[in-house]
Amino acid sequence: MRVLAAMSGGVDSAVAAARAVDAGHDVTGVHLALSRAGGTLRAGSRGCCTVEDALDARRAADRLGIPFYVWDFSERFRDDVVEDFVSEYRAGRTPNPCMRCNERIKFAAVLEKALDLGFDAVCTGHYALVREGRDGLELHRAHDAAKDQSYVLGVLTAGQLAHTLFPLGETPSKALVRAEAEARGLSVASKPDSHDICFIPDGDTRGWLAERVGAERGQILDQSGEVVGDHDGAHAFTVGQRRGLRLGVPAADGKPRFVLEVRPVSNTVVVGPKEALATSEIAGARFSWAGAPALAAGEESACDVQIRAHADPVPARARLVDEHDGARVVVRPDIPLDGVAPGQTAVLYRGTRVLGQFTIDRTVSAAPVGV
Incomplete structure (x- = not known):
């Protein structure tokens, strides 16, 4: 061959x-x-x-x-x-x-x-x-x-x-x-593994993005809409982030706050308690199957879902639904997922087998109303 x-x-x-x-x-x-x-x-x-x-x-x-x-x-x-x-x-x-x-x-x-x-x-x-x-x-x-x-x-x-x-x-x-x-006499035997994003070799993703997206000051809001800090560009934040928030107003309960949402149009970032990161459902219209299709329209099946390369898989139920804008994979994990951001990739497994993947474009919070 x-x-x-x-x-x-x-x-x-x-x-x-x-x-x-x-x-x-x-x-x-x-x-x-x-x-x-x-x-x-x-x-x-x-x-x-x-x-x-x-x-x-x-x-x-x-x-x-x-x-x-x-x-x-x-x-x-x-x-x-x-x-x-x-x-x-x-x-x-x-x-x-x-x-x-x-x-x-x-x-x-x-x-x-x-x-x-x-x-x-x-x-x-x-x-x-x-x-x-x-x-x-x-x-x-x-x-x-x-x-x-x-x-x-x-x-x-x-x-x-x-x-x-x-x-x-x-x-x-x-x-x-x-x-x-x-x-085998290969000179790369002890060569260190590569890591981080290959086209950002110094690892400074925030600085790299600032040069290309621009750095414009904006506001950091809590869930009620109150201004609790400012930032140099919403692009530098990701859902689930805790460090580097520079909040000027402490939380009433004294607990750390995390990024819950990034709003690029208004250049604002929303923060809140860790509990508000819990996600009970994810969905995506951009999907593919690694082999034979794992789901038929209207069908629901047990699987595991993994949302990061080094995250643990979580038991879940997945289904393929027809919506007004086309087919979409919808996944409900047995245990709420933490810190899911639109744009992330969810990969579905059954045992060791990869069923397929989709880009997350919709999330549903598992947090009680008011959290």
Whole structure:
């Protein structure tokens, strides 16, 4: 099988490519250039897809004896991921750029180009599993729960799963991957993991957004509408945030207050008690299934819902409903979710299997009236 190995320059993708070679596949390595900013080098262990990463990926490919190329996806990445991130924050929503990158770049644009060039599959270093199920291919959690990345892969469709390889999915731990890289003589064996948002390598999301969205002073309100503080731009706040609020008026009960709502049109932020963050229902019109459709219109089913990459899954009931503006997935968790923000991604599971995902566009508070 002809396999295109997406090589980020990290240890995971290098070992995944090596395992694809060991499996007897005809492997070609490719690194994605997602930025045209010259001299963009890693700061500590932050970021990915930098000049340094491209060189590391090339060295790994040379060690494995496979062809290697760099594909320029900077314009597509800018339009589909970076600009989407900015526009979502401008609208008062909290986006997940990793989901958008997997959806629109790594498993859409890259896979489409790979298939056009005659490759049979794309191989990545993600920790997840693709298994044959009763109704076709299914996406499952990785064996290593600490490294499982099935949440950010929840956007994959049945067609994409059919052309995807995750060689690390059954590996019990990241330590074993590093040991294998060391044994193979790969120079990235001890390279630190990347983290934070790759296009904000210094980790200063607030400052980065201020340059692009603008910093305009506004008011912080309590639930009654009373002004309790001010801010330098509503875009810098997310639902559930506690730190950095700079409130000038203490709460009557003396307890901490949290961001409950961001209103971009009026440039205001609403704060209140932690209890007011409890959410009894979430819904979204933008959804997809990771394999066979998990719900039919009007059907309700038990599942688990996860709203952050490293959050614990929560038992829930999900249903697909027809509303005036189209179909929408509606989920009612057995235990109220905490700090849900519009724009977040909810991924549905049944056991280890990923059923699908949706972007949250509506929430219902579980807090009593007046809280």
